[in-house]
Amino acid sequence: MTTHAPLTDSPAGPTDGRRDTALVTGLDVRAANGSGTEAFWQSALEGRSGIGPITRFDASGYPSRLAGEIDAFDPVASLPSRLLPQTDRVTQLALASATEVLQDAGLDPAVLPEYGVGVVTANSAGGFEFGQRELESLWSKGPRYVSAYQSFAWFYAVNTGQISIRHGLRGPSGVLVTGQTGGLDAVGHARRMLRKGTPAVLTGAMESALCPWGHVAELTGSRLSAADRPEDACLSFGERATGQVAAEGGALLILESAASASDRGRTRNYGELAGYAACFDPPPGSRHRGGLVRAARAALMDAGIEPAAIGAVFAEGAALPELDAQEAAAITEIFGAHAVPVTAITSLTGRPGAGASALDLAAALLAVRDGLIPPTADVGRIPASYRIDLVTGRPRPLASTAALVLARGHGGFNSAVVVRRAKP
Structure with a gap:
């Protein structure tokens, strides 16, 4: 990957018939406004927010006191008891979601080759809450009271490892640490695995760092x-x-070759991952432009479609005026003013974190499936200079079978994904 050239899997243009179609055959979502794919989707269509006061710890002394917390999750009911003392909440969410997504896909790893199912996830925080608890034990009681599981429970790669171990997924594995773009980057890497011969990959992103230590890091x-x-x-x-609101959650999916699904x-x-691209922003002060437009255009090229074929853009929506203006300018440069929902x-x-773009991707897949664009929250007046057609209030029909998902990560990461309804 270079500063200026976007990274795709087909740099010479769109995919050809020799490359297998990448289908999303399973999906599970964990979010503040709904856990479980259909619960999340219903809330999204209704424009129902899951943001509220932080309850996981006393946040009264912090400058930011709101978060997107997941209420309906009981790790005791979802996981074997032996896993509870060795895992952080983020891994517990990921493990529960992995079980659901395999069931949703109807995928029994035993029916595929021994190394036929890989795992690639994204995470940007790791097990913050577990780490905070063990640090408290270290300083208040001494080193003998620090859990041996601290050696891996804090690590951002632990979700991939624990999912692989629990479900016997022995195919290629990995973890992406690219901030908010991670949810898209993990899926892009999973498609690369399919093209190298792996039949299916469990992929996506999950985050949870709603504890004092994690919140201070966000601040x-x-x-x-x-x-x-x-x-x-x-x-x-x-x-x-x-500004933004800290949250926990994300989405996991099964990305599978069309040949494997057919077999x-x-x-x-839920649809096809038709295009993916990623690139970095140029260095600060450079005469070169930001990378979001380049990533989006490269993803469209990778999918072999023109901007006019896109029925909706699932935007980052950073909720910071400078970043929102940049993203709005990128969207209008690609599509024109007020030209795409x-x-x-x-x-x-x-x-x-990385779970944000995974949630956007999940919503885009469901929009393509059902032909509906979920609304943004009621954000009030939109600056006329943005020149975008923001969907608010109620769902809107999706006028095509394809959608574009955009993401940016702090530090210059840019990623884009095109999803479309799979051909029968």
């Missing part, structure tokens, strides 16, 4: 909203936008 970025009311926070593309008689899917799912869920 150092100076991007969190100090609003006291949920309706005043995370106003993606809104004129009154003042095992799988006919139902735009929505920002994280205005309803908060922003769970």
Whole structure:
């Protein structure tokens, strides 16, 4: 990957007939506004927000006191008891989601070759809450009271490892650490694995760092909203936008080659991962432009479609005026002013690191499946200079069978994915 040239799997142009179609045959979503794919989707279509006051710890002394917490999750009911003392909450969420996504795909790893199912996830925080607890034990009681599981429970790669071990997924594995773009980058890497011969890959991103130590780390970025009311926070593309909201959650999916799905008689899917690209922004002060336009155009080229074929853009919606203006400018440069519906799912869920783009991807797949674009939260007035058609209030029909998902990570990461309804 270079500073200027986007990374795709087909640099010479669109995919050809020699490359197998990558289908999403399973999906599971964990979010503040709904856990489980259909619960999340219903909430998204209703424009129901999951953002509220932090309850996981006393946040009264912090400048940011709102978050997107997942309430409906009981690790004791979801996981074997032996796993509970050795895993952070983020890994518990990932393990529970992995079980659901395999069931949703109807995928029994035993029916595929021994090394036929890989795992690649993204994470940007690791097991913060577990780490905080063990640090407290270290300083208050001494080193003998630090759990041996601390050696791996904090690590951002632990979700991939624990999922692989529990389900016997012995195919190629990996982890992506690219900030908010990670959810898209993991899926892009999974498609690369398919093209190298792996039949299926469990992929996506999950995050959870809603503890004092994790929250302090988020605050150092100076991007969190100090609003006291949920309706005043995370106003993606809104004129009154003042910042983001920390959150937990994400989405996992099964990305599978069309040949593998056909061989095992799988006919139902959520859509096709048709295009992917990623690139870095140029160095600060450079005469070169930001990378989001380049990543989006490269993803469209990888999918072999023109901008006019896109029915909706699932935007990052950073809820910071400078970043929102940049993204709006990128969208209008590609599509034209007010030319494509735009929505920002994280205005309803908060922003769970790499899990944010995974949630956007899940919403885009469901939009393609059902032909509906979920609305952005009520963000109030949108600056006229943005020149975008932001979907608010109620769902809107999707006028085509394809959608574009955009993501940016702090430090210059840019990624884009094109999804479309799979051909029968």
